[in-house]
Amino acid sequence: MILSDRISLKPNALEVVRLNEWLDRKFTESGLDRSLAADLKLCLNEIVANLISYSFKQTPDPLMVIDVTLRQDSAAATVSDNGPYFDLREWTSAKDRDLMTGELGGFGIALIKERASQIDYTRVDGMNRLRIVCEATNA
Numbered sequence: 001m002i003l004s005d006r007i008s009l010k011p012n013a014l015e016v017v018r019l020n021e022w023l024d025r026k027f028t029e030s031g032l033d034r035s036l037a038a039d040l041k042l043c044l045n046e047i048v049a050n051l052i053s054y055s056f057k058q059t060p061d062p063l064m065v066i067d068v069t070l071r072q073d074s075a076a077a078t079v080s081d082n083g084p085y086f087d088l089r090e091w092t093s094a095k096d097r098d099l100m101t102g103e104l105g106g107f108g109i110a111l112i113k114e115r116a117s118q119i120d121y122t123r124v125d126g127m128n129r130l131r132i133v134c135e136a137t138n139a
Contacts, residue, residue, distance in 0.1 A: 003030035003070045011052045011062045019048060019066070030070035039115040039134040040068075040075040046108035047079050047088075047130065055083030063127075073136040074117075081128050087121040088112065088130065 007022050009015040020041065027037040044066065056062040063082045068075070088109050113119065118133035 001030055001072070004068065006065060006067045009048065009064045009066065011056045011064060013052060015064075016045065016048055016052070019044065023068075026068060026070060031072070032070045032075055033072075033136060036073075036075045036134050036136060040077060040132065043112045043116055043132045043134065044077055044079070046112050047132070050108060051079075051081055051083060055081060055086065059083050074133060076131065076133045078129055078131045080130075082126055083128060085123055086128060087123075089119055089121055 003026060005026055007019065009019060023037075023041050023044065026032075027041075048064070048066075051064055059082060061082070063080075065080045067078045067080075070076075112132065115134060116132045117135040118131070120131040122129045
């Protein structure tokens with residue numbers, strides 16, 4: 001089964017709860033593997049939290065839309081927003097950082113890069129479009 005859907009969010013913390021409830025319903029409807037669902041949910045929570053925390057401070061009418069496509073062996077999401085340019089693929093963290101001794105920042109991006117099988121980014125007409133794909137591993 002392939003399930004595709006969309007949700008629009010306002011840039012506030014309460015919307016993260018609504019996003020997670022929506023995702024849980026979509027994961028159940030699609031029968032998506034729990035591991036893939038957990039990976040995509042983690043990535044989306046990190047992305048949305050970063051957008052809410054950092055991206056919209058100078059944006060007059062903030063817009064955040066998430067499109068998901070769920071398949072048996074993959075879960076994909078495209079996050080579109082009108083915040084400033086930010087391509088998380090360009091973020092590099094210092095080597096040998098850890099949660100106890102490292103400088104704050106970037107750990108969520110590191111988690112996204114670790115859990116996602118594919119990350120694509122484009123900016124078109126003032127909109128960021130970040131696509132995350134989590135695929136089943138054949139171990």
